[in-house]
Amino acid sequence: xxxxxxxxxxxxxxxxxxxxxxxxxxxxxxxxxxxxxxxxxxxxxxxxxxxxxxxxxxxxxxxxxxxxxxxxxxxxxxxxxxxxxxxx
Numbered sequence: 513x514x515x516x517x518x519x520x521x522x523x524x525x526x527x528x529x530x531x532x533x534x535x536x537x538x539x540x541x542x543x544x545x546x547x548x549x550x551x552x553x554x555x556x557x558x559x560x561x562x563x564x565x566x567x568x569x570x571x572x573x574x575x576x577x578x579x580x581x582x583x584x585x586x587x588x589x590x591x592x593x594x595x596x597x598x599x600x
Contacts, residue, residue, distance in 0.1 A: 520545035520554075528557060529578070533585040537562045540578045561585045 517523050523545040531538035539560045546553040559581030563571040575581040582588070 519548060521548055522546055531582070531585070531587065533561075533587055535564055536585045537564065538578070538581045538585050538587065540581075 523543075525541045525543045527539070528542050529538075529540040531540070539562060540557060541560070542555075542557050544553070544555045556576075557578060559575045559578045561573045561575070561581050561584055562569040573581075573584065575584075
């Protein structure tokens with residue numbers, strides 16, 4: 513992750529939403545940055561599914577969208593019905 517962040521200028525990732533899925537949490541971030549040495553910039557939402565054990569994240573998987581992250585977290589019904597929890 514550190515290498516990824518250092519490839520950008522003015523990198524920011526802001527929390528948009530946390531979705532409880534029992535032993536997993538879907539983390540939705542809004543990411544903005546500009547690539548070093550270019551004018552290329554990004555602005556996007558992305559999701560991570562964190563598996564928790566004894567209050568610690570033991571596994572983290574990244575997805576391009578919130579929708580892609582919901583199913584592996586066992587939230588298929590919420591995906592189909594659009595019922596995921598709130599957040600900023």
